[in-house]
Amino acid sequence: MLEKYRQSTPTSNELFKRALRLFAGGVNHNIRTFGLVHSGAYPPFMRAGKGSHVWDVDGNEYVDWWMAHYSAILGHSHPRVMKAISAQLMNGCHLGTLNEQQVVFGEKLQEAIPSMARMRFCSTGSEATMYAVRLARLHTGKPLVAKALGGWHGGNDTLAYHLKYPFNDEPFYNGVSFDFNDRDSVDNMIKKHGNDLAAIIVEPVLGAGGGIPPEPGFLPHLREITKAHDILxxxxxxxxxxxxxxxxxxxxxxxxxxxxxxxxxxxAGGMPLGVYGGREDVMSLAAPGAERGRWVGGGTFSAHPLTMAAGAATLDQLRSMRGEYDALNKRGDRFRVRVNEVFEKIGVNALATGFGSIVFIHWFKHRLDSRPLTGGNIGEALNHDRLDLFQSLLLEEGVLGYHGLGAASFAHSDGDIEKTLRAIETVSRKMQTIKE
Ligand SMILES: Cc1ncc(COP(=O)(O)O)c(C=O)c1O
Known part of the structure; x- marks a missing residue:
């Protein structure tokens, strides 16, 4: 199995052996095994990225859909972002004081998202969600948080629970869950825990839990029910x-x-960043002197000048391209339809889900007819071994992805899309000859 991959990636093989002696499981983010460890192989080590492509340490080229955990919407090494980082670096790396760049970047973010009346920068998304929940707890004086089954909000203790079906394999902490797109499950949860709930945290399009867009009315329902129960x-x-x-x-x-x-x-164009922001009365609890016994916010590297400079350049570029989002989203929509046509034609239990440029591919243990799609019904049907094999075999066809695939960037070309579709067809046919 994976002979072609093994033959073309000897340096990755060597590096992974060394990595196993250093890092738990050989990686610094579990996701970066790309399923290859489960297939008895090793993940590729990447050396460079440009546009929609990445190159590994043996010089193999891949169409990248993982795109730095979805962060590189402009494509890798975008010249405007690279230039901004290089220019900032000339002034030193990080001084640990206030810097002008944070104000510039913050103003651009606030202009793009006016509901962020006040905000705070930190270094990762995991910190941002943790602090947002902490603020909600301070504001409401209530202890519990609720998230969607399967929803990923980072590795903090606050929210890293109920991640994988059957969803009770993690410690519970102070959190409860509901099923995304299932109003009854939300209502039942509120009935049970509403008086103790400080916040519901949810992605508008469920990501790691299945790549599922919200059913009409689902997010408005969350808004109404949270308002009615003094829940943020x-x-x-x-x-x-x-x-x-x-x-x-x-x-x-x-x-x-x-x-x-x-x-x-x-x-921040792929530099380390977390942001939490919103209502002034809630965010003001993060200000010095307002802690009410709990510290909110900190971080040696918060508002790091390189991140701030990269962020400002990224937003300037994206703002100039704001009219192009519709086309990118339509491209993603059309791509998922074509992927599902391939699966249908070959007759495999696989499904592309997502919204706009976000493309998840799932392999299932059985046909999934339930609708609407929820984190619960997708989680129950997932066949993780087949998904791992699919991702591993895609590498042999020169395509890199996780969660089945990832997201299209503005840099993805028609050629990338066609190559990926051919790879998906080849791999799906191959998988039919490989016993489960
Ligand atoms: C929706 C969501 N929230 C939070 C996080 C955590 O962000 P970070 O990995 O920067 O800590 C992630 C990361 O994948 C995410 O997808």
Whole structure:
């Protein structure tokens, strides 16, 4: 199995052996095994990226759909962003004081997402969601948080629970869950826990939980029910922010304004960033002297000048391209339709889901007829081994992806799309000859 991959990636093989002696599981983010460890192989080590392509340490080229965990919507090494980082670096790396760049970047973010009356920068999305929930707890005086089954908001203790079906394999912490797109499950959760709930945190389009867009009325329902029960609504837009439009998806695409928003990834063009922001009365609890016994915000590397400079350049570029989002989203929509036509034609239990440029591919244990798609019904049907094999075999065809695939960037060409479709067809046919 994977002979072609093994033969063409000897340096990755060697490096992974060394990495295994250093890092738990050989990686610094579990996702970066790309399923290859489960297939008895090793992940590729990448050396460079340009536009929609990446090159590994043996010189193999891949069409990249993973795009730095969805963060590189402009493509890798965008000249405007690279130039801004290089220019900033000439002044030194990080001084640990206030810098002008944070004000410039913050103003651009606020202009794009006016509901962020006040915000705070940190270094990762995991911190941003943790602090957003902490603020909600301080503001409401209530202990619990709720998230969608399967929803990923980072590796913090606050929210890293109920990640994988059967969803009870993690410690519970102070959190409860509901099923995305299932109003009854939300209502039942509120009935049970509403008086103790400080916040509901949710992505407007569920990401890691299945790549599922919201059913009409689902997000408005969350808005109404949270308002009625003095619960804050937090939209985690760490993936959707600046991906589906210039700004946030919640208000402009789905018509719902949250109390707090979290951002990361794209917003700083791939430099380390987390942002949490929103209502002034809530955010003011993060100000010095207002802690009410809990510290909110910190971080040696918060508002890092390189991140701030990269973020400002990224937003300037994306703002100049704001009219191009519709075309990118339509491209993604059309691509998913074509992927599903391939699966249908070959007769495999696989499905492409997502919204706009976001493309998840799932392999299932059985046909999934339930609609609407929810984190629960997708999670129950997933065949992780087949998905791992699919991703591994895609590498042999020169395509890199995770969660089945990833997201299209503005740099993806028609040629990339056609090559990926051919790869998906070849791999799906091959998988029919490989026993489960
Ligand atoms: C929706 C969402 N929230 C939060 C995070 C955590 O961000 P980070 O990996 O920067 O800590 C992620 C990362 O994948 C994410 O997808």
């Amino acid at each position: 609504l937090i939209f985690d837009e760490i993936v959707t922010g600046f991906r589906l439009r210039y700004g946030s998806a919640g208000k402009e695409l789905f018509g719902v304004e949250p109390d707090l928003t979290t951002l990361g990834k794209i917003a």
